[in-house]
Amino acid sequence: MTLPDDSDRRPIASVDLVIFALAEAGLAVLLMRRGAAPFAGSWALPGGWIHPGADADLEAAARRVLREKTGVEAPYVEQLQSFGNAGRDPRGWSLSIAYVALLSAEEALRRGANAADVAWHPAAASPPLAFDHDAILRAALARLRSKVEYSTLPAHLLPAAFTLSELQSVYERILGRNLDKSAFRKRIADAGCVEAVPGAMRRASHRPAQLYRLKQARATAFFDRIL
Amino acid sequence: MTLPDDSDRRPIASVDLVIFALAEAGLAVLLMRRGAAPFAGSWALPGGWIHPGADADLEAAARRVLREKTGVEAPYVEQLQSFGNAGRDPRGWSLSIAYVALLSAEEALRRGANAADVAWHPAAASPPLAFDHDAILRAALARLRSKVEYSTLPAHLLPAAFTLSELQSVYERILGRNLDKSAFRKRIADAGCVEAVPGAMRRASHRPAQLYRLKQARATAFFDRIL
DNA sequence: CCACTTAGTGTGAAACATCAACTAAGATAG
DNA sequence: CTATCTTAGTTGATGTTTCACACTAAGTGG
Numbered sequence: 001m002t003l004p005d006d007s008d009r010r011p012i013a014s015v016d017l018v019i020f021a022l023a024e025a026g027l028a029v030l031l032m033r034r035g036a037a038p039f040a041g042s043w044a045l046p047g048g049w050i051h052p053g054a055d056a057d058l059e060a061a062a063r064r065v066l067r068e069k070t071g072v073e074a075p076y077v078e079q080l081q082s083f084g085n086a087g088r089d090p091r092g093w094s095l096s097i098a099y100v101a102l103l104s105a106e107e108a109l110r111r112g113a114n115a116a117d118v119a120w121h122p123a124a125a126s127p128p129l130a131f132d133h134d135a136i137l138r139a140a141l142a143r144l145r146s147k148v149e150y151s152t153l154p155a156h157l158l159p160a161a162f163t164l165s166e167l168q169s170v171y172e173r174i175l176g177r178n179l180d181k182s183a184f185r186k187r188i189a190d191a192g193c194v195e196a197v198p199g200a201m202r203r204a205s206h207r208p209a210q211l212y213r214l215k216q217a218r219a220t221a222f223f224d225r226i227l
Numbered sequence: 228m229t230l231p232d233d234s235d236r237r238p239i240a241s242v243d244l245v246i247f248a249l250a251e252a253g254l255a256v257l258l259m260r261r262g263a264a265p266f267a268g269s270w271a272l273p274g275g276w277i278h279p280g281a282d283a284d285l286e287a288a289a290r291r292v293l294r295e296k297t298g299v300e301a302p303y304v305e306q307l308q309s310f311g312n313a314g315r316d317p318r319g320w321s322l323s324i325a326y327v328a329l330l331s332a333e334e335a336l337r338r339g340a341n342a343a344d345v346a347w348h349p350a351a352a353s354p355p356l357a358f359d360h361d362a363i364l365r366a367a368l369a370r371l372r373s374k375v376e377y378s379t380l381p382a383h384l385l386p387a388a389f390t391l392s393e394l395q396s397v398y399e400r401i402l403g404r405n406l407d408k409s410a411f412r413k414r415i416a417d418a419g420c421v422e423a424v425p426g427a428m429r430r431a432s433h434r435p436a437q438l439y440r441l442k443q444a445r446a447t448a449f450f451d452r453i454l
Numbered sequence: 455c456c457a458c459t460t461a462g463t464g465t466g467a468a469a470c471a472t473c474a475a476c477t478a479a480g481a482t483a484g
Numbered sequence: 485c486t487a488t489c490t491t492a493g494t495t496g497a498t499g500t501t502t503c504a505c506a507c508t509a510a511g512t513g514g
Contacts, residue, residue, distance in 0.1 A: 010238075010239065010240060011237075011240050011277055011279050012237065013237060013322060050238055050320075050322075052237075052238055052313065052319065055313075055320075056313060057312030057313070058309060058310070058312065058322070061311075079308060079309065082285060082306065082309045082324050083285070084277070084284060084288075084324070085283060085284030085285065086279065086282075086284070092279065093279030095285070095322075095324075097322075163461085164461085164462085165460075180502090180503060180504065181461090181463095182463070182505095183502070183503065183504090185462075185463090203512095204459085204460080204511085204512080205458085205459070205460090205512040205513070206460040206510080206511055206512065207459075207460055207461045207462085207510040207511045208460095208510075209460075209462090210461085210462090224453070225453060225501095225502095390492085391493085392491075392493095407471075407472065407473080408492090408493080409471095409472090409493085409494070409495085410470090410471065410472075412493080413470095430480080431480085431481080431490085431491080432480075432481040432482065432489085433480060433481065433489075433491040434481090434490075434492045435480060435491095436491075436492055436493090437492085437493090452470090
């Protein structure tokens with residue numbers, strides 16, 4: 001087996017990020033306006049080339065792009081899927097490894113729409129995107145929606161401490177339907193993925209609510225059954 | 228944004244396949260013995276470089292490798308995950324897009340262990356593999372096991388027409404536990420993914436069994452609930 | 455101290471899982 | 485021709501889980 005030495009026998013390889021955060025209206029995705037050809041002026045997912053010299057592995061490349069584009073250091077990042085074909089980039093056969101990142105609303109505000117060419121858009125009603133980024137975004141949304149059904153992944157869209165009502169609201173906004181309160185709390189309790197923060201309560205002009213946090217900050221727990 | 232022109236700024240990109248079939252003993256995986264360095268003499272997953280000139284897209288590259296290595300044309304193929312880092316291949320920063328393929332036992336017999344350097348191994352007890360192929364195989368097994376719980380994916384390990392008892396047996400062998408006959412049949416019926424082949428029966432020295440086929444040959448249906 | 459709001463729990467009917475028995479339909483042996 | 489064996493496919497009885505909804509708890513503000 002010989003190595004493909006010519007650069008035209010190696011595809012162009014990049015990392016693209018679908019960065020989600022929860023806005024008032026629903027799920028939002030971070031898009032950038034392209035400054036250079038191809039697709040100059042179009043909205044696109046944040047992305048960048050893999051730097052074999054600088055990136056230890058694929059996820060490191062994804063986190064580097066995330067840091068460069070949003071300034072956020074270490075939220076939840078998960079590989080989505082790879083997209084590669086002859087037509088997606090007019091410059092030649094190209095390969096994109098797509099990642100999904102979840103930010104809490106406060107992280108999303110800290111950085112994000114600070115420049116004219118970076119903006120949050122409704123995930124379900126985004127403008128037409130460059131390359132095949134529409135397909136990547138659709139795949140990311142499908143992945144997120146399906147994982148919401150049976151995992152604690154949506155907790156990463158909240159700050160470190162949250163109430164169970166807030167968590168339920170996140171599930172409901174992503175799924176687009178209401179969940180039963182007692183069943184939801186039973187699922188979360190059975191999964192054993194969150195723990196009460198002792199003494200910490202969310203106070204408002206009504207009964208205070210217990211604050212919870214994820215037991216393992218980066219991990220995602222799975223339910224026995226669908227929500 | 229400029230293209231990374233130097234070939235050392237583009238990673239080496241290949242496609243690796245985890246090809247599963249069902250043997251008497253359980254799930255089997257197709258491995259090849261490497262003839263050339265690196266890892267000459269080691270067992271490895273079948274794989275090959277992406278050929279930007281010949282492969283329309285990633286899945287086409289995976290199907291080409293499958294065809295070249297096993298002679299099988301069009302079974303179930305699904306992208307698993309991409310693996311990329313500086314250390315997995317001693318020749319440099321390399322990227323592998325891993326695919327899972329499912330073959331029926333008859334297809335597996337037709338081609339497969341025809342050459343000395345290609346052999347079926349028990350998926351759960353494979354020899355040490357070259358590169359990071361052990362990790363890829365583990366990820367493929369995990370994906371398969373989890374999908375078995377809530378989808379009709381195992382049907383692709385059977386020939387086009389099969390009885391419900393045969394299908395249940397496939398689930399049981401992959402899951403390693405027995406399933407209730409009436410509950411299993413209800414799930415399959417509710418999923419609406421299979422249809423009876425009119426008049427076709429599997430005959431033996433006992434009551435004949437109705438033959439079924441998947442409604443959409445390539446698609447995988449999902450259950451409302453876990454098996 | 456009463457009204458209001460959200461937090462968190464309890465409850466009964468319906469759905470489901472589980473286990474096991476039952477009937478069905480062929481082959482085969484005597 | 486009939487009894488028996490084997491697997492196909494169905495039915496039912498029982499305990500558990502789910503689901504919708506109502507209820508109690510605990511704070512604020514008037």
